[in-house]
Amino acid sequence: MQRVIRRDVQSMHGYAVQPSAGFVKVDTMENPFRLPEALQKELGERLGRVAINRYPAERTEDLRAALAVHAGMPDDCALTLGNGSDELISMLSLACDVPGAVFMAPLPGFVMYAMSAQLQGIRFVGVPLTAEFELDEAAMLAAIAEHRPALIYLAYPNNPTANLWDDAVIDRIIEAAPGLVVMDEAYQPFAARDSMARLRRWPHVLLMRTMSKFGLAGVRIGYLIGRRELVTEIDKLRPPFNVSVLNAEAGLFALEHADEYARQAALIREQRARMMRALQDLPGVQPFPSEANMILARFPDAAATFEQLKQRRILVKNVSGLHPLLANCLRLTIGTPEEVSLTIAALRASL
Numbered sequence: 001m002q003r004v005i006r007r008d009v010q011s012m013h014g015y016a017v018q019p020s021a022g023f024v025k026v027d028t029m030e031n032p033f034r035l036p037e038a039l040q041k042e043l044g045e046r047l048g049r050v051a052i053n054r055y056p057a058e059r060t061e062d063l064r065a066a067l068a069v070h071a072g073m074p075d076d077c078a079l080t081l082g083n084g085s086d087e088l089i090s091m092l093s094l095a096c097d098v099p100g101a102v103f104m105a106p107l108p109g110f111v112m113y114a115m116s117a118q119l120q121g122i123r124f125v126g127v128p129l130t131a132e133f134e135l136d137e138a139a140m141l142a143a144i145a146e147h148r149p150a151l152i153y154l155a156y157p158n159n160p161t162a163n164l165w166d167d168a169v170i171d172r173i174i175e176a177a178p179g180l181v182v183m184d185e186a187y188q189p190f191a192a193r194d195s196m197a198r199l200r201r202w203p204h205v206l207l208m209r210t211m212s213k214f215g216l217a218g219v220r221i222g223y224l225i226g227r228r229e230l231v232t233e234i235d236k237l238r239p240p241f242n243v244s245v246l247n248a249e250a251g252l253f254a255l256e257h258a259d260e261y262a263r264q265a266a267l268i269r270e271q272r273a274r275m276m277r278a279l280q281d282l283p284g285v286q287p288f289p290s291e292a293n294m295i296l297a298r299f300p301d302a303a304a305t306f307e308q309l310k311q312r313r314i315l316v317k318n319v320s321g322l323h324p325l326l327a328n329c330l331r332l333t334i335g336t337p338e339e340v341s342l343t344i345a346a347l348r349a350s351l
Contacts, residue, residue, distance in 0.1 A: 008118070023315040024342050026333040029159070029187075029294050031215040033264045033336065035257075043253050047246055056245030063248045066255045067223050071209065074200050078231040083242045085186060085210045085222035086112055091237045092182065092206075092224075093120040096150045104143060105153040106135055108160060108323035110184065113153045125149065129325060133161040133288060133296075137169045141176055150179040156195055157187045160319045160331045162290035164191060174202055180230075182206045187213050187292035189265040190272070203227050213293060215261045216254055219247045268293050272334045278344040279332075282351055293334045299351075302328040308350035314343050 001010075018027060026032075035043065050059075060081065068079050082088035093116045096103070103117040107126035117124040127143050130136050144152070152173065157164050174181050181204060183195040188209055199207045206226040211219060221243060224231065243251075254261060272290060279287035279297050287297040296319070299305045306318040317331040332343065 018315060020315050023310075023313050024335065024339050025315050026335045026339060026343055027315045027317040027331070028217075029213060029292070029333045030217045031213065031261075031264060031268070031293070032334075032339060033215065033267070035260065039257060039260065043250065046253060047249055050245055050249050052245060054245065055241050056243065056248050057241065059245050059248040059252070060241070060243050063221070063243065063251050064223075066252055068225075070255050070258065071207075071223075071225060072196060073225050074196075076228060077199065077225050078228040078235075079223050079225050080231050080235040080238055081243050082222040082224065082238070084212060084220040085184070085208055086116075087239075087242060088208055088222045088224045089113065089116045091234055092151060092180075093117055093122060094237045095234045096180065097122055098150060101150040102147045103151045103153070104147065104149040105155075106140070106158070108319070108326055109153070109155055110159050111322070128323075129161070131325065133158070133163055133325070135165045135169045135173070137166075137172065140169075140173055144173070144176050144178070148178050152177050152179070152181045153184055154181060155184040155186070156193075157191050157291040159186065159292070160294070160317070160322070160326070160329075161288060161296050162187075162292040162294050162331075163288060164193060164291045167193070171198070174198065174205060177204065180204050180206060182208055182224075184208045186210045187294075189214055189261070190269055190293045191291040193291075199225060203230070206230070211251055211254065214254065215264060216250060219250045219254075221247060221251045267337075268334050271337055271340045275332065275334060275340055275344065278347070282347060285347075285351070295332050295334070296326075296329055297332065298327075298329050300328070302330050305347075305350050306330060309343075309346050312346040312349065314346045316343075 064079050089112050097120050102123045102125055104125045105113045106129050114124040125147050127139050188194050198205050208224050211221040276287055279285050284300040285297055287295050302320040309316055319326045319331050320329050
């Protein structure tokens, strides 16, 4: 192993997933709602008819077409599929690995941007957000001018801060970018705005979304939209049959019942407002604005509160060690109304 496994891989920590059996699980930004029983039965019967002895080529193309309609994809654009957004990020790292390439993103942000770049041997430059988790426009523009990045990731809303950044600042960053700009809209079902207009306006903008937050985290379907000639090049790096025939069928079924998922998203937004009010009433707690299905909040002692919640069988995400700006911060996913009630009660008892 010492001889053949890369040293940087040996020194890495794997992506940690907390054991959650028996807990109220509000740590990984999943949609907490299952399908109504009648739709569960219908989906089960439909999956039972799938030809799992065949590769999923045709059905994957059907899913690609359905997602293009669902997203309102412009006519001059194309769409490629990933096994979740993580695979799309890996494909982008492969596609943009030109000599001297630099990738860039604001920090704190989604850890896979930096990890994927570094594993591909690409230099990653993180630009800190302001203390209020807004884009630092001057710092971003200065970094762009200095490093001339081949690829910039802008999460909209951001993870783990959950906020939508100033649109005028985003547009000026896009104007200054010498390479591609990926608008990562994983949490778009819960946000007040999106970047479809940016996709239409600028040929170097790509739009990345996922069905995970839509309600299919277990199905692992991500998709990337951009100008047809650009996406055609990135699609060459997509592993053949990277979306299984069962996952494609489940994705198509979900899109046919998009109204049910829209109803669930509306309920999550209502519960987000309820959780926000409760956090604002807790002594010493500072919740930050959210346009996602999570809320970031600063606590007097995040580690102690995390352990107190865990003792009460509530599992949240302690992000305080991920970046200095996140000191004493916990990230709380918005669960069902019952889960929100239990989380609020446990927070009150813990504090």
